Each structure stands twice: as C-alpha cells, then as structure tokens.
Amino acid sequence: MRYIIIGAGAVGGSIGGRLAEAGHDVVLVARGAHLEALRQHGLRLLTPDGDLRLSIPAVSGPEELTEHGGLRTDDVLILCVKSQDTAAVLRQWASLPVTGGGGTASELIPVVCAQNGVENEREALRLFQNVYGLCVWLPSLHMEPGVVAAHCAPQSGILTVGRYPDGVDDRIKQIGHDLAGSRFDAPVVDDVMRWKYGKLLNNLGNAFEAVAGVSGKPSGDLSGDEELADRLVEAAEEEGRRALSAAGIPFVGPGERRAVQGNRMNVAEIPGAPRGGGSSWQSLARGAGSIETDYLSGEIVLIGRTHGVPTPVNALMQRLTAQFVAEGREPGSLPVAELAELVDRAQKSEG
Template sequence: MRVAIMGSGGVGGYFGARLAEAGHDVTFIARGEHLAEMQRHGLRVESIEGDLHLAQVKVSDDPSRVGAVDAVLVAVKSWQVAEAARAIRPMIGPDTFVVPLENGVEAADTLAGILGQAHVLDGLCGILAWREGPGHIRHAGVSPFVRFGERDNRRSKRALRLKAAFDQTRGVAAEIPDDIQVAVWSKFLFICAMSGIGSVTRAPIGVTRTLPETRRMIEQLLAEIEAVARARGVALPADAAARALRFIDALPEASTASMQRDIMAGLPSELDAQNGAVVRLGREAGVATPVNAMVHAALLPQERAARHITG
C-alpha cells in the first residue's frame, strides 16, 4: 500500500515506521533538521514494543513531488490540520483517502471541508511518543493502536485495506469500530481531561490522579466532556467516563500529554482543540462546562503569548 505520513513526529513517525517496516511504500513529509537527518541516516524508533531503524526512508518536504498515494495519515498538531489539508492536495488522487490521527474531535470536519467528504475517513490513535531528536522517535508508553472508519460507519473496502496493512505490522493494533464517533469521543474523553489537568498543574498524571483535589477535577472534566458528547448525539456507553478514568489510572506515573508538554515548553498547544473545543461545543449544545472553561481561561494568556497574539 502506498501511504504518505503528513507530520512525522512522535505519532506519524512511529506509525509510518511500522508500516514501512512491514514492507509498505511509505513517504514521510517532514522539514528542517528532522528531514535532513532522515535523508542522511533514515529513521530510528526506540519503542517498548521493540526498536527499529530504517536505514533508508522516503522523505520529502514537498507533497507535490510525491504524487498520488493510496492513503494519507495526518498526524500534525490540531491547529495545523487546515494547512496540512491544503498542502496534501497534490497527493490526492481519485481514490485517495485521508485519515486524521489528531487528539481532538473536529479534524475530520476540517479535512472534509477542504478536500471533500469523499476523501475523508475519521480516525484516532493511542500512543505516548515524541520526537526525541532529528530522525529519532521515542515511544515510551501505551500499547499503540489506530482506529478508523467511514464517517457514516459503513464498512468499506478502503478501510479494510488500511486495516490489513496495519495488521501486517509489529507493534500496532488496528480496529474499525462499529461507531467511529463513539471511538473518537471515547479517546477525547481521557486525553482532554489528562491534557487539561496536567497543563494547569504542570504535574505528571501519577500526581494528579492521586491527589484528592486534582482527581476530583479530572472527574469533573470527564463528566463535562461526556455531557457535551451526549448532547451532540454521540452514543457513548453508560460507563464511558469510568472507562476513561481507568485508562488514566493505568498510565505510567510519569506520563504527560503532548498539550501539557507544549505548554510547559512555552510552545503553541492544542488548547483550543481540546478544552477550548469542549467549551465551544458545549455552548452550541446548551451544556455548561465550568471546569473546562476554567482550565481554558487559565491557560489562554500563555497560549496567546506562545502564538504572539496581543491586544
């Protein structure tokens, strides 16, 4: 299968490397020092599922030089999705499909608005990974998984083809859920709560899930996210919040979310696509989200500073 990886950091770098290791034709879209190092020495992945080093990889900073592919996995930050969609247009042929692997719940809508509904599936992933350095990905926690499907939940040959490609890999579990929106929001539940609590406290999850005061905040964040999802017609299971909390409790004590790491580094973050989205979508649905609103408001000054927004 011919696959392009748009965004070759911790998420895209890991899943793309596993597909390439399994023999698929993978092209990484990267830039800067990461691009240069991959061109010189390939891509190295340190992983709890087994290390690998691809001595040679296909990598480019120009999607127009790649040509049409079978599938594009979009693994950029949430605020970069619209820009990424415009950039990957040269790789979109008549049968190409695009799968977002972002943390939020709005990426598929953004992609479909630019590329057309027919080219877009919805999707998500689970992994604790980051770019350790140029050409070097570190996977430190969570057994990696990808879940994707047609936005209307019909079974399709193209989704099954992508699942078959991932089934050939080492270190990735792939699934086509019965309801992709339930899957996307179920992941959003825990990552948004984890991102929010970690970003306002600057503490790892092992601390915030143990301290009674911050654990209560996690529970409140989860309850609000769940209420917004249900108000939007997402058929979450009755124990969705409890499942998310169990997942949080099972993470390594030192775990932090990518949004938290970006905020602590003074970088632009996915605040608007996570806690900000809960507030925005809750307002549209008539659902109160006071704890998510507090998290969003508390972090907004730093977010604006990171993006050099004044006034």
C-alpha cells in the first residue's frame, strides 16, 4: 500500500513520518511554507526518542500527484485536515482516475478519516464508496514549517480503526497492521464510531484550552484556575453525554479508554519542542483563519437541538472560538474567571 497523507500537519505528519520510518511508501500533501520546507529539507519529526529527518515526497494536491505516477490501485488516502476543510478537499480527489483501475478515486480508493469529530466519515461517504474511521489519540504539535513533534512514548499514539459506519474488512486489517508496525497501537474494531464519539466528548475541552489556556484535564495538584476549568469542561462534557444518550448514540467512556491505553502512550518531554496546546489551540496560535469547534462543541449543540437537550455551555464555546478567529485573538487570552462568568450566564439564560 501507498499512503497519501492529506494534511501533513501535527497528526498527518506524525502518522506519515512514522509510516515512512517503518519503510512504507508515503506521499505527504501540504501547502504554503510547510510544503516548501518538506520539499527542500524533508520532514523533521521530533520524538522523545530522537530527531528524525525523513525524505518523503510532498505535493500540493492531486494535480501534482501525476509526478509520482498518479493514483494507483494500492493507494490509501488518509485524511488529516480539519473537519471544516473535509468536503472541499475530498471533492478535489474524488474524480481522479486510478491508473490501471478502470475507475475513479471515489469508486476504487479507500479514505481513512484520521480526524477529530464525527462528521468527516459521513461527508466522505457522500463521494467515496469505501470509507474508514480512525480515532486519533496522538498528542502532537506543528508550529514550524517542515517540523512536527510527536510527544508520546513508547508508542506515538493509539489509532483505533474500523470500517464506516461499522464492520471490519481485509483492507482495514492491513492498514491496522501497518500502523501497528510504525510505533502506534492500532486496534481494529467493528464499532469505530463508538470510539470516535467518546473522543468527541474528550475534545470538548479543546475550546476551553483555545480561549483560556486550560483544558480541564489536570494531573497532580490543581491550581485555582485549573480546578475552575475542570468544572467548566465537566459541564460541557455532561451536556455532551446527555445529548448523545438522548440520541441513542453509544460512546466509549474514559475508563474503557484508559484500559486500552495503559502505559503504552505517555506524554514525554522533547528538548526544544514544548508541548503547547491541542489542535484548536494550534489553529489560533498559527493564525490559521478557521477552527474546528463547529464540529466538536458544535456537534453536541446540533445533537442537543435535534433531540431537545439544552447545551448552553457548548453553544457558548462555539461562539467564543469563532469570535477569537474573527478578531485574531491570541489563544489562552481570556481569563478563566471571566470565562466562568460567561458560562454561568449562559446556563442561567438557558434555564
């Protein structure tokens, strides 16, 4: 198989880099200064084990893939762009002919959605016949062109995979096998969306981290701000659990996730590459011009509205992160106490 990583940022760069390191055929899809750095210097993948320099072909999109022989029948598209970009990106690839395949990408090429949120697989299935989900547990950072840091050891992450909407087939078994041989745990399951809905609940903290710099996922002794943030995030997660339960949507709980994770994926320091924040925080820090909250907090809001469950905290976080993007505000610049007042006001107005 050849793995085409669409969106070679923090997650895509980590997955593509580890696959290439293990000897798999990989093409990275990127843009702007990051693409130029990949072309000139290769991918620099920083890990707790060392500083890797990987020479991996990099293209700007499907039109440049012709330089590498075009699409092949053994290709796999691994989608790592943010959810707000999914539909437009997939349309670029769907109609591409597959060399020797007698059809187009939409008919013949599998798409693996290695993204937060739960809408990407549904978007992909509108265009592609064979779609797979990948639940991403992969703390990583991309702030500098050509450089990605993957902060966990001994495994870089846990990538739970399965066919969408459910099931397992030989193709996803092979993909799981390749990932498992590339410094990841990659359980192959027949209910991958249950894992992705569980991750969705966990990702509700992303918006809090983006605007106030605290994610509500503390360890050890708590500061006052961390304890307050923990309560705020818990309120958002409780809304999420109520909304999913009202909709009859199953989801993995934190206990089941911890049992799978064990000690195989622990965040470790990388000299010269501080951990920073998660994906939403990074979008604000890079000035990306958009943020994925509509597909995280906003997903819970949508489900809640559909099933009559109030979700004022998540609706507030959806609005706040959009405001941060529009105003170009720095991540973490809203005091936690001020955020708590806004949450309290939102809950009271809903009640």
